[in-house]
Amino acid sequence: MKLSKVSTLFVIALSLQACNAMKGQSDMENMIRLMHKDNPADYEAVVRSFIENAKAGHVEKMIALTSQVTINKMGIDSLKSHYTKDTVPALKACTSISEGGDIIHIDKSQTGTGSGWVYKKTCTYDESKTVPIQFVILNENGRIALTSFGLG
Secondary structure (H helix, E strand, C coil): CCHHHHHHHHHHHHHHHHHHHHCCCCHHHHHHHHHHHCCHHHHHHHHHHHHHHHHHCCHHHHHHCECHHHHHHHCHHHHHHHHHHHHHHHHHHCCEECCCCEEEEECHHHHCCCCEEEEEEEEEECCCEEEEEEEEEEEECCEEEEEEEEEC
16 A cells, blocks of 8 residues: 555544544544444454564565455556565564554455554664554454555
C-alpha cells in the first residue's frame, strides 16, 4: 500500500471519529467498539509471526500468513521473489523492531476486503539508525492475514 493511500485512510479515520463524536459518541467508546470487534492483539500476532519467519528466512511460512488477495494480485512467484530478495533481508537487518507504535483501524468500507489494523513500528539497524516500517493486517473472509508490508 502506498504511503499516500495510508495517509488518505488515516484522514478518513479521523473524519469518521469526528462525525461520531458529534453524534454523542466519544472517541473512547468508538475505540472500545472497534477493539471488541477486531481485537488488535489477534492481528498483531500475525505481524509478530511474519517478522519471526522473515528473520528465520522461512518464505513459505511468510506466504502462508499473506492475504490471498495479495497473492492473487502479485502472483505467487513474484511474491516469493519479493520476500526472498527484499523483505527477508530488510527485516533481518533490523536489530530491533519497536513494540507498540501507532495502530490505526481500517474499516471494510475503506479496504473493500475486510476490516483490520495498520501497525506502524520502527526498525533499528546499524546500531542507531532507524527507519519506519508498516504492516497492514486485514480480516479477509474470516482469516486474519498480512495484506502489505513496507519500509520508509
